[in-house]
Amino acid sequence: MSASMKPIWASLALATLAACSQPASQDDPASADASAAPAASAPEAQNFTVLVGGTEIGALDISPSEDGFGVEFEYRNNGRGPTVTETIALDEQGLPTSWTISGASTFGNPIDEEFSYADSEARWRDATGSDQAIPDGDAFYVPQDASPYWLAIAARALMDRDDMTIPALPGGELRLSEVDTVTVTNGETSRDLIAYGLSGTSVNPTYFLMDDRAFFGLITPGFAILEAGYEGEDERLRGLAAGYGASRFAEIQSRVAHDYDGPVRIRNVRVFDPSTLSLGEPVSVVVDGERITAIDALDIATRDGETEIDGAGGSLIPGMFEMHGHMGETSAFLNIAAGVTSVRDMGNNNEVLGALIDRIEAGEVAGPRMHRSGFIEGQSPFSSNNGILVSSEAEAVAAVETYAASGDYIQVKVYNSMNPDWIPAVIEAAHANGLRVAGHVPAFTNANAMIAAGYDEMTHINQIMLGWVLEEGEDTRSLLRLTALRRLPGLDLDSAAVQETIDAMVANGVAVDPTYAIHEALLLSRNGELSPGVVDYIDNMPVDTQRSARSAWADIATPEDDANYRGAFDQITETLRRMHEAGIFMVPGTDLGGSFAYHRELELYQNIGMTPAEIIAWGSHGMAAYLGVDDELGTIAPGMLADFFLVPGDPTQDFKALKTIALVSANGTFYYPTEIYPEFGIVPFTGIPAVSTPR
Secondary structure, three states: OOOOOOOHHHHHHHHHHOOOOOOOOOOOHHHOOOOOEEOOOOOOOOEEEEEEOOEEEEEEEEEEOOOEEEEEEEEOEOOEOOEEEEEEEEOOOOOEEEEEEEEEOOOOOEEEEEEEEEOOEEEEEEOOEEEEEOOOOOOEEOOOOOOOOHHHHHHHHHHOOOOOEEEEEOOOEEEEEEEEEEEEEOOOEEEEEEEEEEEOOOOOOEEEEEEOOEEEEEEOOOEEEEEOOOHHHHHHHHHHHHHHHHHHHHHHHHHHOEOOOOOEEEEEEEEEEOOOOEEOOOEEEEEEOOEEEEEEOOOOOOOOOOEEEEEEEEEEEEOEEEEEEOOOHHHHHHHHHOOEEEEEEOOOOHHHHHHHHHHHHOOOOOOOEEEEEEEEEEOOOOOOOOOEEEOOHHHHHHHHHHHHHHOOEEEEEEOOOOOHHHHHHHHHHHHHOOOEEEEOOOOOOOHHHHHHHOOOEEEOHHHHHHHHOOOOOOOOOOOHHHHHHHHHHHOOOOOHHHHHHHHHHHHHOOEEEOOHHHHHHHHHOOOOOOOHHHOOOHHHOOHHHHHHOOOOOOOOOOHHHHHHHHHHHHHHHHHHHHHHHHOOOEOOOOOOOOOHHHHHHHHHHHHHOOOHHHHHHHHHHHHHHHOOOOOOOOOOOOOOEOOEEEEOOOOOOOHHHHHOOOEEEEOOEEEOHHHHHHHHOOOOOOOOOOEEOOO
16 A cells, blocks of 8 residues: 555655655766767657656557647556546647546546636636636646646746746646756667756656657656656666755755754753653753753753753653655655654665665755665566565565665565465565564465464554455455455454454564554545545645645545445454454554654544553654664653654643644754745744754
């Protein structure tokens, strides 16, 4: 399971793959064919290839018409992906006058989007509902579920404007910036392109390439769409995209990271103690370098050379652990702003993630401490193209050995297309090398078999519960592993099958990573309704995020579907309550990028009987102990690493107070979320504490 965000094609790039590595040098002779003859700017191609990490997974096809374009776009990765058909009409300025989009989103929600502009009035219908506006001058409609080709249409319109900006519908402003010049080759001819960044309606710029006014492709560190014939440039161009992101994030880091000279005293804070589940009396906490050096009574004066931060009686909470991440630079930065100072990455492009970790550790970009999982997937038409793909038991065991030999991984993660017969050997090799084993339930088996084989942790609650409702031979490498959840309302949770699995988990000490919040998003999101998990922050988010929050994930075609999906979430909640009462260890992770979603993940566990204080202790010290790092993390005390955050209220009494964060210390570097959020188009939630420089 992984998140689906707007736009649909960006979910793959951002939620699973968007991290950065150093770009290939444009001056490197190995990056282009030196014998290639220069060519004039080419007419726009009509066929483009969709690639993930060098693997072709789909296509984008463009058909010019008299007044616009027809578009067909489809890809499949990890057994799912969007299917989109578009018809677009433009005026003489290149602005849309008509745009129809049909098909299905990544998780199956039908797409039926339409825009029209006539007689000075714009009208549109998308997954959130219908609206209209009379723009004050020119405006560009930003589609909700279009293919990436909309970038080229917008770019051409913006190129014709002196400031390369234009108001956007339904809101915000599109801004085009020239980023770089890039030479590409297909081995026969070379072409000079311009790399642009388009921003203004989402949390990040989108980077793409144009040959004069002709679209050439979209590039991210892990995902690309390139003109057919230029697939060989995929790796180099993704490296360039990584570099563009790296430069942007390094510049942000230079402005928002505060490394004060000398010790820092956070005065007048109440420290949360995970052992007592309570806040102490007001004190001052002193940090010097990367560690906490003292907790002083308030009557101890600030010493010469100390920076003083006024905590104003707020709560100081140990840094939290997001236990199901797929980190990229954006999510790394936003997790820090959310008080998430440690993340367990559950599978990624290994090289891209490694480069991100290097830059975090070098202080070039904000990000959490990373605990890495070695992703192992079987080769199949449904493969998730991440980590190491294998086609035999020997290759699977070799993948384990590769991860173990690197010394960078705490566990391996098994995925959907693995042959169940290989799993015992994978587990034996992992345990022999000191690695834990977590994972999905591979297709054509069930959770009981994986527990018996030796899994240490089950990933996603749906992976367990599917074994209670699937028929023999049903293939969970497809969307069935999500859509079959609508069968859960008919499940008797008192049945022998359910109890057998719970008993087996208890007897074998198997933990569960439920990813509770992503199931809420999948099962309870509805077109035109605000998804329940986002109500506390959505008004502060960019326009694209707000539209996504009012769109369904699944295909809710009938009232019966609606009732069954809602009932499925109730059954998941009850199952988790029973697991908790049985003593099965749970770990909080989102598979949604963490950050705001992580706060919601924690909040949901109140549904199964946990108190806010228990949840805070569990998400901080509890996870530090689970990962074996509680000697340095998870507690605010002298000698511990300085990972903590400040909230003005008391989250032990009202969990929502945890969502408003004024200060974060990550390894002794101080961040104020109010400075970070505007860099991502997010309206801040609180003020900045008063800071006094040393005397």
